[in-house]
Amino acid sequence: MVPIPKEVMDLLKPGEEQMEVVKVLATADEKGVPHAIILGSLMAIDEETLAFALVWAGTTQKNLETTKEACVIVYKHPMTAYRIQGFFEEIVTSGGLFDRFVDELKKYNLECRGVIKIKVGEIYTAGPPAPGQKIAC
Numbered sequence: 001m002v003p004i005p006k007e008v009m010d011l012l013k014p015g016e017e018q019m020e021v022v023k024v025l026a027t028a029d030e031k032g033v034p035h036a037i038i039l040g041s042l043m044a045i046d047e048e049t050l051a052f053a054l055v056w057a058g059t060t061q062k063n064l065e066t067t068k069e070a071c072v073i074v075y076k077h078p079m080t081a082y083r084i085q086g087f088f089e090e091i092v093t094s095g096g097l098f099d100r101f102v103d104e105l106k107k108y109n110l111e112c113r114g115v116i117k118i119k120v121g122e123i124y125t126a127g128p129p130a131p132g133q134k135i136a137c
């Protein structure tokens, strides 16, 4: 597994200050049809794992369960961006991690149906000076 580099971890910490970080998750169905969503709740829960709250996501959940493939873009204004390739690990619906997300979403009056965990594979830069460069694998 890949330890997420510090500069990428900095964009994936939990907390209010991360609201300015845009996080997009792309998946694909069994025919290869791509599907991308924005995720406010996406964060790193350790150096090798991303997680997000299932609030509305339906197609994304189905795609992850079916094809396992995940591609995340994290972007912070003006020019900092990374692409993270990963794969579906599991959906958690009880325990400490789930409770953490439930409590966080309660602040916004949102219900968390579950927490999806994504194992990190490869990480690339997606902004200048050298977009497309592999920085972890």
Ligand SMILES: Cc1cc2nc3c(=O)[nH]c(=O)nc-3n(C[C@H](O)[C@H](O)[C@H](O)COP(=O)(O)O)c2cc1C
Binding pocket: 037, 038, 039, 040, 041, 042, 052, 053, 054, 055, 056, 057, 058, 059, 060, 061
């Ligand atoms: C700023 C913002 C943050 C969002 N955060 C989440 C989230 O954390 N979890 C979620 O399930 N959907 C979130 N959504 C909605 C998703 O982008 C998506 O439209 C929705 O989950 C439906 O996904 P689906 O097309 O895979 O069914 C967010 C939307 C916006 C605009």
